Amino acid sequence: MTAENVTRINHTFCGIPPYCDYEAIEECWNTTIRDCPLCSNAGSDAVLTYILLVATFIILGNILVVASVFVMKSRSRKTQDLVKTSLAIADMFTALHLFSVCVPYIVLTPQLTFQELNQLVIDLRQSDVAKAMGTVLLFTYISSLYHLLYMSTQRFSAIYAPFRYRNQSCATILRHLAVLWAVVIVGSTFALWKPEYFQIQYKPEMFQFMATVGENEFSVSDAIALSILVVLPYILMSGLTFATAYSARKRLRQSRRLNRVESAEHQETSLIKVTCAMYLGFTITVVPIVIGNFLLMAQYLKCDNLSAPFFATVHTSTLNGILNVLIYSAFDRTFRQTVRKVFYRMCRKSESDNSRNHTNNIRLRQTDSKSPKFNRAQLTVKL
Template sequence: MHDYGIASGYSGMQSNEESSSDVNEGSALNERFLVDIPIPWTLAELDDIVVLAAAPVYERDRQFSNISRLCSYPLFLEEELCKNEVDVWFCTKPWAAVIFGMIVAILAGAIISVNALILGLVATNPTMRKQHHAIKASMALADGIVGFLLLCTVLPAMAWMSTVTMDDFVSYPGNTINSPFAIFFGALLNVSIVGSIFHLLLLSIERFAAIKWPFWNRTRKTRSLTYSLFGLWMVIITVAIVPAAFPEQFAFQFQPSLLTYMMGLQSYSTWRAPLYGAVTIFIPYTVMVCFCIATAIDIAQKIKQTKKTFDSDHEQADFTQQGPRKTYIRQEIQVFLTLAMMITVFTVTLLPFVIVVSLLTAGYLKCNNFDGYYVTAYYVGMLNNLANGIIYNFRDKKFRKAARKLLCRK
């Protein structure tokens, strides 16, 4: 999930502020001049030179005097009231700000709690230390980062907004472009998003191997999985911070409508942006889906073969060997269905954000009408980090039993 449609809107912010600085110096005089014009006067009765010079300056000052300069702003602000010298709290809709803050706090708390529960159970319960459980615990660590970011960026930004003027708030996003603070939190968000899809990819490969080569999967040493997870995290971290090395194309900065830090584009005319999107989302997602389809086909074939063997004439020794095999296949089917549900939820929650950003990039959505869609799509995408843990909880009987034992312990 990357903000491909927003950051470019800030690239010209500094130039806009410089061009409007001269305007602001004379804005008070120009506004007073227009207000003091007696009503009976007509435009023809005024000095043409003065009027034609003053009116455009006043219009430009009015254009750049409110939060429309940002091209996006928090939904709980009243744009008409948010003038430059006004404190942000003056143009804040309190009820909307409270609702927004509560939603963010509840979502962050739920994400952290569910994923911390997975990590705690896998770490303390020996029966949960299976290979696919270890991968899911690693994914829970990546998912939990989002909850941390929401608590450490969005809620403090709301508190900060109440103490500053609109001048400070409007200029802040431009001042944070590729700053160390923005790179740190923006890269953490990349780690969480890229981590989720890369862990799902690893899970899909692991499930395919478990069905295709069950003997190899059962005899595989835990050390090999440890190396795989370590290598995966190295790739995730590297991919997340690589854009910081190309400030001409990518920009880590504060996103005012979301009150958090994200990675966006400085320019659309670059080959690195589509390449980065392909490496981080489209290629892993395509490979993941292909492995899931291949696993489903192999499961269907094994079920068919097992049924034929079970129904055919055979010796008693052969018959007794079918029970463990059927049980193993049944267990692997349940794990595969859990993975399929997680991939489906990932697709459903990510798709709205992709659609909104695509429409914004294509010009179908503009600065004056995309905020609501953008904020909604972003937080729908965050639900994926909560859904993984919930699906894992309800789909795994051993996990439910261990969770109840831990949570209900006196």
């Protein structure tokens, strides 16, 4: 067996680009992936197009959320709008991560041979780029999780402690959000605390940097810390969401029985629906990742067949960045009204500019018509 064949067998990466067959590692070890017959150029273009569309829609959708908050002038929803704006900014980091990490490596990969791709994975392992981008990826996940946990806490407080909830000031909400962002930023560096347990490396099947478990075994304290950081917030969010939804449904039935409908109660019910829908959407986008890792541990997924499933599951979770905008559009009537107001103002501004230009043209024409003309007959009489 030649040294080259040994290198091919003992390559560093497990998954490969999702549009290639696993046999391409050996067949195209010294051939660029673009020219490899076992890799699909159409698949590469489809992956790039998908990532670009998702990132673009996330940016535009969340910019629309922030713009609608500035247009909205309802004082009763001012504290809620602060949370909505904070979540929109957090979701934009998902799009920025896709643009700055996934897109460049998706473009670069077809230009490499599998030998060069193998060396790239080796060079980037535990590098400064890997640590930074792995931290950003974890940040995009836990920022959404912690914002949804805070929103669930707010809805729970509105049901079980309404007086305290209604007396919250904007300064209080801003302090809460500052603490939330601090926890998210510190928590996203968790993989850097224990380099002996975690290795951050580039994953060519997902075009992202992810923290993987190293050779050393987890200690009990590290497992507990990771559970508190990632698992416990989701459990708390689930409990608060279900308790709030149950109480809101019970109160709504009582109100219907008494033929009493209050605007404040109707508004709070709408917000609870939005929170429940966001919780459900977050769960739907994250569950595939959990299932994929379970299948990997159970060895149903191996190096030769994990690339496409893992790309699909990981990048399904990025849809959570645009899912919240769709939920606002479906369940939040006030958001729909403000979005229409935003577009109306934009259209009215363009129409007013056109009408202003048209008016100026008319005035110029009238001024020209009123200007004195040269009369030869009058000039002759005067002479």
